[in-house]
Amino acid sequence: MSAALTIRMQEHQISDVPLPVNFDVEGLQDYLTEVWRSRRLLADEVLGDAGEAEGGQHRAQLLDLLPGGWVRARNYVGVVQWDGVRIEVYPKLFAHDAPESGRWFAHVLWWLSYCRRLRFPFAGVLTELAAVNQFPEALIAQFARLAYHLVTTQPHSQYQAVEEPLTYPRGRLQVAASARESLRHGKYHRLVYSHEPFVHDNRLNRLIRYVARQLHGQCRFAETADLLRQVEFVLDEVSDQPATVADCDAVQLTPHFADYGPCVAMCRFFLAHSYLDLDVWAASASSCLLVPMEYVFEDFLRGFLEVHFGQQYAVAYQSTGWLTDEGVFQLRPDLILTCRTTQAQLIVDAKYKKRFGQEQTRKAGIGQADLYQMLSYALKRECPRALLLYPAADGKQPTAARRFSVSSGLLRPEVSCIALWAASVPISGGVGEENEWIEALAQSLHEGLGLVFSG
Secondary structure, three states: OOOOEEEEEEOOOEOOOOOOOOOOHHHHHHHHHHHHHOOOOEOHHHHHHHHEOHHHOEOOOOEEEOHHHOEEEOOEEEEEEEOOEEEEEEOHHHOOOOHHHOHHHHHHHHHHHHOOOEOOOOOOHHHHHHHHOOOOHHHHHHHHHHHHHHHHHOOOOEEOOEEEEEOOOOOEEOHHHHHHHOHHHOOOOOEEEEEOOEEOOOHHHHHHHHHHHHHHOOOOOHHHHHHHHHHHHHOOOOOOOOOOHHHHHHOOOOHHHHHHHHHHHHHHHHHHOHHHOOOOHHHHOOEEEEEEHHHHHHHHHHHHHHHHHOOOEEEEEOOOEEOOOOOOOEEOOOEEEEEOOOOOEEEEEEOOOOOOOOOOOOOOOOOHHHHHHHHHHHHHHOOOEEEEEEEOOOOOOOOOOEEEEEOOOOOOOOOOOEEEEEEEEOOOOOOOOHHHHHHHHHHHHHHHHHHHHHO
């Protein structure tokens, strides 16, 4: 079922077009509330207590449905499709761009591919989007390609513990179980043994077959459906049993079958999240991928630094501490970089805020509260340098980093001042130019970090 109406808006804005007159607003509200309650895309520590209302009740914070059918976006960006209506919320970085271009969504998926706390295992989904150009079909297509490749080139068999009554000795005799299940019923010829046969019908293959069967009935592209059908055919001798998230967590992979790791992560994504509800999607075509941009930007920078700068810097993530000796007023800097050569440290805090056009002003577009926060981090951790990182405007070249010096008689004699830096980094680019996005961001971070550590 394709969306009959598409509503597009920038985050924190109200839609220009209302929902249809007879649209089931309460149904959409209930769906969003259920998505919010089961928002397992985020690791538990991401939202913390911030996502709970008084009394521990969940609040549907993904979108606000206003009187008159108007929709107001919050800090979540992404796509919601429900009952023939598609709602797209794009990042404020792309406010000047034509939202219908879809370029913003490709960037969101690229950012998610580097995230560590946000559980989104579809790192190569941009390639699928180029061919499929629809979400969530691109996710299903990527799973189908990977699953088909694995089950045909690396068939998985493993030793699996089995306890069953047999008429011949095999493995270890279970005396208690034999007395309980065989001897007391007069079945002296059948004793219970535990053994570990090398089987193809194992938990992993049952998991892949179940997810493939569920997705096969819901995908709308013939090529994807054919791949999923081939996966089911290859696994035809595997038991057809329902699978749950617990089955994903229970799968243990040996180093020889490590390539199955991403496939298991995808299965977990499909089974765990109402972002892609396997039970109702076929009937109502409902899907939802909404992510909080503050956490995405922060987590994206962490993953990017680990991947592209891991040999130069050790990256510590959200090292929690307290501002006061009494253990109140928590401090949680986003990142702490340690130069592997000099052991010099740098506190980095990601700020998903617009300061477009203000970089050259006296305050460089920095909020006073943000500067106070960074100063607290630096003083408490006795670190003489800290860096605020902002996203650069889409399509604009970031300006040079700005330095602010804070002197105090309380500092150690060898520390003349605390250097607080602010810089913008490019996290967007042209359509289909992912390599150029990576190169531009890596170059900007390389120059910025070199300046901060030497300054």
